[in-house]
Amino acid sequence: MDSLSLFCTGALLAGGLYWFVCVLGPAERKGKRATDLSGGSISAEKVQDSYKQYWSFFRRPKEIETADKVPDFVDTFYNLVTDIYEWGWGQSFHFSPSIPGKSHREATRLHEEMAVDLINVKSGDKILDVGCGVGGPMRAIAAHSRANVVGITINEYQVNRAKLHNKKAGLDSLCDVVCGNFLQMPFPDNTFDGAYSIEATCHAPKLDEVYAEIFRVLKPGALYVSYEWVTTDKFKGENPEHVEIIQGIERGDALPGLRSYADIAETAKKVGFEVVKERDLALPPAEPWWSRLKMGRLAYWRNHVVVTVLSALGIAPKGTVDVHEMLFKTADYLTRGGDNGIFSPMHMILCRKPKEQQN
C-alpha cells in the first residue's frame, strides 16, 4: 500500500470512528457523549471493583434486606450507571407510555407534567422531588408549574449533574438539589406544599419508611403522588419464568425486592395518608412503555461496541463494559416484564396528608 492509500484509509477509519462514537453516540441532542462516560464519584480505576461489589450484594441477599446497607448499594449503582443512562436515555431516568405521533422526549415530559398537575401545585409553592436523579423531571415540572422544587438524591454525582443542568436550563432559581437519604430527610416537619416521586421509592428496602418520611415533611392537607415499580396481578410466584424476569429486573436496577401493586395503597394508609386515587398508568388504552426499549435494541448493540472500543483504548474506565452488559440484559428483562404484563413501572398513587392529624 502506498503512503497516499495508507493516509486515506487511516483518515477514513478515524472519521468513521468519530461518527460512530460522537455523532451516533448521544441519544439526546447535546446530551452526554460516549467519550465522557465515567464511574460517577468513583475513580476510574475503581469502577471494575465497585461493579463486583455491587454484584456481591446479591450473593448475600439478607444484607440487601438490611435497611442501613441499601443506600450504599444504591449509591454504588448510580455511580456506575448515571453517565450511561444520560448518554443512552436522557436526563429523565424513568419510563412513560408511548404516545402515537409524539417523540419519546414529549411523552416523557407529559408523564412528568401529569404528576405535578395531580398534586394541585401553584406558582411559588415549595414541592419535594423524592429521588430526583439528575433532575430531568424537576426541570420539566418547575417550568410547567413555576413551583420551587427541592430534589433529594442519595448520589452526590447526580447532585452535581443536576445542579449543572439546572443552571444551563436557567432554572436554578426554581430548582434546588440536596444530597441525602430519603429515609431520613434533612427537612423539618410540615415543610412542603406537595411532593412527588418518579420511579425512585422502589429502592427503599421498606416502603413504609420512605412514605412515613414524606408524610412527616408535608404540610397538613398537602398531596403526594408516586409512580411505583410493582408486580401486577398477572405475576404468579409459582411460575419460574415470572420469577426469572422479576429477579432479573431487581438485579439490574438495584432493587431490594419488588413490591406487589396491592402493597402500595396499604402502606400509604398505614403511615397515615388518605388515598385519593390509584391507577396503573401502564394499562390500556396506554400504549406500551417498553416499546422504546424494544426499538432501541440496535442502538444498544452499537453502544456496546462503542463502550468496548473506548474501554480498550483506556478512554472509558475498565468495568464500563460489564456495567453496560448488565444494562443490556436488564433492558431485556424489563421488556419481557412489559410483554407479559407482570410488571409495571408506573403504578400511580395519589395521597393526601389529612388536615387534622389522627391520634
Ligand SMILES: C=C(CC[C@@H](C)[C@H]1CC[C@H]2C3=CC[C@H]4[C@H](C)[C@@H](O)CC[C@]4(C)[C@H]3CC[C@]12C)C(C)C
Ligand atoms: C427507574 C429506574 C431506571 C429506569 C430506566 C431509566 C433504566 C432501566 C434500564 C436502563 C437502560 C437499559 C439499557 C441501556 C442500554 C444498553 C445502553 O446502551 C443505553 C442506556 C440504556 C437504554 C439504559 C437507560 C436507562 C434505563 C432504561 C430503576 C433503576 C429503578
Ligand SMILES: C[S@@+](CC[C@H](N)C(=O)[O-])C[C@H]1O[C@@H](n2cnc3c(N)ncnc32)[C@H](O)[C@@H]1O
Ligand atoms: C431511577 S432514578 C429516578 C430519578 C428521577 N425521579 C427521574 O425520574 O429522573 C431513582 C432515584 O432515586 C434515588 N434514590 C434511591 N434511593 C435513595 C435514597 N435512599 N435516598 C435518596 N435518594 C435515593 C437515586 O439516587 C435516583 O436518583
